[in-house]
Amino acid sequence: MNENELNFGENFKNIRKAKKMSLSKVADGITSKSSLSEWENGKGKMSFEKVVKMLTKLYITPSEFVVDSLQSSLNEMMIEIDNAYTNDQLDKLKELYDYYSKNSDKYFSDKNAFILEMISANCYMALSGINLFSDEKQDKLENKVRKINNWYYEDVFFFNNSSFLLPAKLGEKMSLNLIGKIIQVDHTKELHVKWTIVALDAVLNSSFILLLRDYQKGKEVIKKFKKLTPILDRYGTQLVRFRFLECAVNYIKTKDSSEFENKFFPAIEFLSFSNYGEGLKYAFKQLKAVYGQ
Template identity: 30%
Template sequence: MNFGETIKKIRKDKNFTQKELSEGILTRSHLSQIETNNYYPSYDKFFLLLNRLNIVFEEFLFVQNDQKMLFNQHIRSQISEAANMDDTEKLKNLAVTAKDLYEKTENITYYHYMLICKALISYSISHTVNDDMIQFVTPIKDYLFGMDNWYLYELKLFNNIIYALTVDEALLFARTSLRRLANFQYFLEFQHIEQNIYTNLSTLCLEHKNFQAAKDFAEIAIEKAKKYMLVYEKVCSEVNHAIARIKLGENGNAYEVIEKNMLILEYLEFDSLHGHFSEFLKKFEISIEA
């Protein structure tokens, strides 16, 4: 579907007349020419049309692409799903797919996705930050640190590589990224990115045995997960928080919190994820009742 056809389809689907859609934005004749691909509006006019139609640009592209998700968005979604489920085999397949796409298109996005997959696979094997992981994410780190400013894509990339940075690097760029992220607070993705940054910072601090910082970041992560009703993220954050409390000697109900969340994963039949957290607990010499 071409540009003009997409505008026309959305307009008709939403029962707008040409007069209703164009009024105050451009002339009705110009809109008619747009819909027949004989005229292209300026960017400001185009986004005013989208705003009146109550759709976002990504949704417009989705319709224009015959209601198929753009492939780079599709593969990004699959990587996130595989990472959340600790599905190593799927990550291996996605790494091969991303590598092939990068070689065909030279689109750096696919190169970054390939590296993220390989880093996640490396972590799944040892359940600890290792030299291979750091090697895989170094090109992404160089890409990010060479930017004068970050947009949503860069903020997502940073979120994906936090665990492979030093604590000083992560804290330095987390402050910058969270300030920058505030500009995108009205985007749907804002909630996940913000919460994940705090969860990943807590995980990083656990890896480096900075348990007080891990506890502090996990507390914020739990608060954000509750605020945005992010169930999976709440489980991860609560486990991190409980581990930090145990290692700080502030046990309280920490063991019960871990047991509860492990039971949730077991009840939901998230077997691979349950196994991942079991290994994570072993690393910190924490055992709970089966």
Template identity: 25%
Template sequence: MTYYDYGLRFKYLRKQRNISLKTAAQVINTSRQGLGNWENGKGNLGFEEVIQLLKYLEINPTEFIDSSLKFYDLTSDIKFAYIDNDTEYLKAYATNTLIRAHNHLTDKDLFLKGIIACNFYYELTQKDISSKQDKDRLRSFFSNIDSGDRNWTMKDVYVFGNTQHMMSSSEIYSLSYSLIFDGLKHEYESKEWKVAIISSLLNANFILINTDLKKAESLYKLFDRNKDKFSDLYANEKIRLAFIRGFITYSKDPNKQNRRKIEELLESLKLFNLFDLEEGLRFTLGQIDNHLGLYDYHS
């Protein structure tokens, strides 16, 4: 299989599950370079090898192909720029795409491409280049869900998870609240969909820690009460949820003892070779330190 959208889609899902390139390559007895080339559209991978990788990630092959074709178009132009930290390209793409979207108000996907690019740009620079009009239009996209007139779709979950920096803390909390009760109650056939829902909720909680600690704590408690709806197959997600509790406690009282508890948890991840997960959580801790003005902890 050589279609580069499949490889990049797989790369996105692999990173979402905090599975290293080395681990994934070992599953099919290939080199990291070989698998990496396929993920980036520069090499081939046999059909049986792709199926084996999807089985390891517990992803339904049919749904993987469908979701790759359905959602990839929203980020296909900017995925590489985001991965490569190409902020100049992201800014230009977001600006130009939103200008076009303003002239084509019925083209929702064109707008979503632009606002997702703004979100990616913000993640890398902490700079918001979207306008009030853009935010109003994004709010309109979710308005029927927020009012309870329609249920969540997987496209909604995908867009929500990739536009949260473009929302107010109240909007993030309201949509997360809705997603917990609407999304988690469904028994999706593939692990991919439930991981997408849980990851979107976890990301929302991480963002709220730095923007509205009270809402972050409220969302965490609500999420924690519903964690029985996902089994031990979602171990990485449960670990991230446990760290949210520690991050909230630390943000409320950033003393050395609370800091040490988080460091001990981070060190414990190394025992299970969860290096990618550890790296991501350390990055989040650094963001919290920056928000709190605790630059002395960066060493």
């Protein structure tokens, strides 16, 4: 079973059965019955394009399917992790990590258990700089990330939720790889919009983490990311985050915060991004803590 596949296939199966559609009927003209069965049971992968075509037969939009999948039992369990992270509760994150790690065989599938452990450890690392993963689990994580190639939605999710745990060199490599994939996607197709948003966010998150750890590697990713500017014009939030990273590169180089204080943050306020701007101001504080002023 692919541990970074989440439960999209399982959720698809539940929807298909609820609509009383057979494997053969849904797969006809799109994929084989056996391939669909394997994906539904977590034993294979399915391209996003094929999933979208099959969803049409079920009268489900891609966005509805993704949202429904992300509201599954796994993601309900993630809420507690997210709350602990948002409130800087290191003790709670450690407690959750220990719980998922020790009780995985009893309460969760191996796939879900590893993802929950990973997300807990990733959040803990983000707040404390301490990696809770054993060497064995760290190797397991890095091997799985290295095997990502096609960048299915599940792959992007996996990478985005492990970025703090990854060595800078691997984070840089996978970020550049994902940027290349984003460039290849046909952005005129509506079915790619959701994937593109998640992919852009994953690279933006990774780029910021790289800047905190290794300026040169972060700078290289941001330089490559600039090739996505025509695409970013369609995604306002992601464009703002990219402009933040460009300002961050200049700040690290010059230690001059005037660009942030006199241009970037006032512009955020003017454009009514004030709520979102609080997160970026916190990110700027992180930069100053690492690089000084």
